[in-house]
Amino acid sequence: MKKLLTIMLVFAITSLSYAQKKEIREIEKALKDSNFADAKAAASSAEALIGSMDDKSKAKFYLLKAQALYANGAGTNAEIDDAITSLDNLKDLESKMGKLKYTQEANEMSKNMVNSFLTKANDAFTNKNYSVAAKRFEKVYRMSPKDTLYLYYAASSAVTEPDYDTALEYYIELKNMGYDGAExxxxxxxxxxxxxxxxxxxxxxxxxxxxxxxxxxxxxxSPSKTAEIVKNIALIYVSQGDNEKALGAMADAREENPDDIGLLLSEANVYLKMGNREKFRELMEEATEKDPNNAELQYNLGVLAAEGGNSEAAIKYYEKAVAINPNYVDAYTNIAVVILEGEAKIVEEMNGLGTSKADNIKYDELKEKRIEVYHSAIPYLEKALELKNTNIDAARTLMNIYSAIGEMDKFKAMKAKVESMQASANGN
Incomplete structure (x- = not known):
């Protein structure tokens, strides 16, 4: 009886072994014919037997299963995720076995998968299909975790879509891994x-x-991307109405990098998005103290002062910007804009005068004051136009000023210039 049981056990083991090999051969046969549907079905059947497979058979099965699921790039996202897991299982198993029979082939397959998805990701991004690009860049990163740059590309693609929930997930992962991105x-x-x-x-x-x-x-x-990542995390929180998390994200980053001017500016930007302009101004002032030779910071403070109605402070900041960068076109333009804003009050006062002798005298005084405003703005507009000869707004403003102050030769020359610019813009 004992002998009979032994024979039956051997028979069962032999039958099981035969079944395993049969299922694996079925996967191989289907893959050879590029019949990926049958290969997946055979892999599913074989997986039910994996608990009784020896390590050598398991290693081969993991490779074949990955090939079936990947289907030369035609597999679904879920199938490719499973294919990646199967290749990882293969590499782990053969590493423990000390025999790398299939690992080299698995590595080559992983490389091909990475290249295929990277090409598709780049194509999707080029075609402005940012949602698809995000998923494909993320897949490249999962296949090659050492290449963290691709997770950053995935986050950038998602935020461009915009798909803020997905972008936030990627950015938080980058932040938690300490991704810097500097190269x-x-x-x-x-x-x-x-x-x-x-x-x-x-x-x-x-x-x-x-x-x-x-x-x-x-x-x-290259500059670190830490500030950008934290800023985007914070701004996404702001867009979701979660200001506390936004400020918490910025505070954590600032605590770790107190001297990072990029993070300071990012925090200022978050407060601006939240509508807290006073805090924005404070942080911008702090930034200028840390980086006094940054023309853009001075310019932004000028914009803030101008929006707050403080013309004198605005001009002061704009002048600091051009002192640092004499070619800062927008700063010259904005100085002229602030100066010319004073004209509106003068015109309003002129229109409110009567016809008495005193009013007529006052009218002439205001008229002269208005001309002085024009003359004050002219040098800045001329400089802006000199630095950027396609600045049609500056040219139009100069044309109107020359007309208002009676400098007709300059008016005619500027009028011709404006017409030439308009013709170029229209492709004539």
Whole structure:
């Protein structure tokens, strides 16, 4: 009887082993014919037997299952997620076994999957299909977790869509992993053209310099993306009406990086979005103290002062901006705008006067004052137009001012300039 039980047990094991091999052969056969539906079905059947498979059979099964689910890139997102898991299971198993029979093939498959999805992600982004791009960049990251840049691309794509819930999920993941995003960039000047060019890596750059094709090599680290990530997290919270979480996100980041001017500006931007203009102004003032030679900060403070009706402070900030950057076109334009805003009050007062002798005298005084305003604005408008000769708003304003103050030659010249600009804009 004992002998009979032994024979039956051996028979059962043999039958089970045969069934396992049969199911695995079915997957292989379907894959050979590119019949992925049958391959998936066979993989599903084989999976029911995985508990009794030996390690060698399991490793092969994991590879075949991944190939079936991936289906040369035609698998669904869920199927490809399962394919990635199956390849990870294979690599873990063979690592424990100490025999990497299928791992190299799995690595090659993973590489092909990454390249395929990266191409699709880039194509989707180029075609402004940001939702699809986000999912595909995220998939690339899941397949190659060391390439955290692709999760950042996924977040950027999602926020551009906009799909704020998905973007928030990705940004929080990036923040929690301490993603910085700063990269070293390699430059050298082309000997023939004299133009500085960038290289993909240091080795290529150094070889070109050694070959005397380039000279003056330099390395430059790109700015950290931490401030942008935290800012976007905070702004998404603001858009969702969760201001406390927004400020909490900024506070955490500022605490870790108290001297990061980017984070300070991001926090200021969050307060601006929340409508707290006073806090925005305070933080911008703090930013200018930390970075006094930043023309853009001075300009933004000028905009804020102008919106608050403080013309004198606005001009002061704009003048600081152009003192730092003499080519800051918008600052020159805005100084002129602030100056010309004073004209409205003068005109209103002129229109409210009567016809008495005293009123006539007052009218003439106000008229002269109005002309003084025009003359004060002219240099800034002329400078703005000099720096940007397509600035049609500056040109139109100058044309009207020249007409108002009776400088007809300048009026005619500016009128011709405006007409030329309009013709160019219309493609004539």
């Amino acid at each position: 070293m960039n390699y430059y050298a000047t082309n000997v023939e053209t004299g133009v500085e060019e960038s290289f993909g890596d240091k080795v290529s750059r150094d070889l070109s310099v050694k070959a005397k094709l380039h000279k003056s090599p330099r390395d430059q680290r």
